[in-house]
Amino acid sequence: xxxxxxxxxxxxxxxxxxxxxxxxxxxxxxxxxxxxxxxxxxxxxxxxxxxxxxxxxxxxxxxxxxxxxxxxxxxxxxxxxxxxxxxxxxxxxxxxxxxxxxxxxxxxxxxxxxxxxxxxxxxxxxxxxxxxxxxxxxxxxxxx
Numbered sequence: 001x002x003x004x005x006x007x008x009x010x011x012x013x014x015x016x017x018x019x020x021x022x023x024x025x026x027x028x029x030x031x032x033x034x035x036x037x038x039x040x041x042x043x044x045x046x047x048x049x050x051x052x053x054x055x056x057x058x059x060x061x062x063x064x065x066x067x068x069x070x071x072x073x074x075x076x077x078x079x080x081x082x083x084x085x086x087x088x089x090x091x092x093x094x095x096x097x098x099x100x101x102x103x104x105x106x107x108x109x110x111x112x113x114x115x116x117x118x119x120x121x122x123x124x125x126x127x128x129x130x131x132x133x134x135x136x137x138x139x140x141x142x143x144x
Contacts, residue, residue: 054084
């Protein structure tokens with residue numbers, strides 16, 4: 001009800017009279033994307049080599065649009081969808097009217113809090129010291 005009566009019409013007035021005729025919610029325990037540490041460079045990019053084909057989801061690399069955590073989360077999926085739409089509007093894939101359309105605003109991510117910065121520095125120092133002893137993080141293969 002919230003989606004159909006408030007959110008969609010607020011985003012696009014044409015949805016104001018739309019009625020949902022069917023809907024379904026399914027739950028799949030454990031059915032999530034599983035990317036291992038170090039696999040980021042293997043993920044598909046937001047913008048592909050096909051002009052009108054974008055990838056969106058928490059699993060894509062966003063290039064210069066990188067936003068927040070590189071991990072898997074709903075917020076990243078949402079932002080990548082906005083950025084994919086913005087890219088389509090910007091490259092003319094949606095016609096001349098698309099170039100003049102309003103782009104979605106993506107708020108910048110604030111800087112990490114001091115305790116997060118410190119934790120990252122300590123973790124990097126730990127793994128740097130262990131690497132000098134020939135000990136690599138156990139979740140990274142030597143092939144990467």
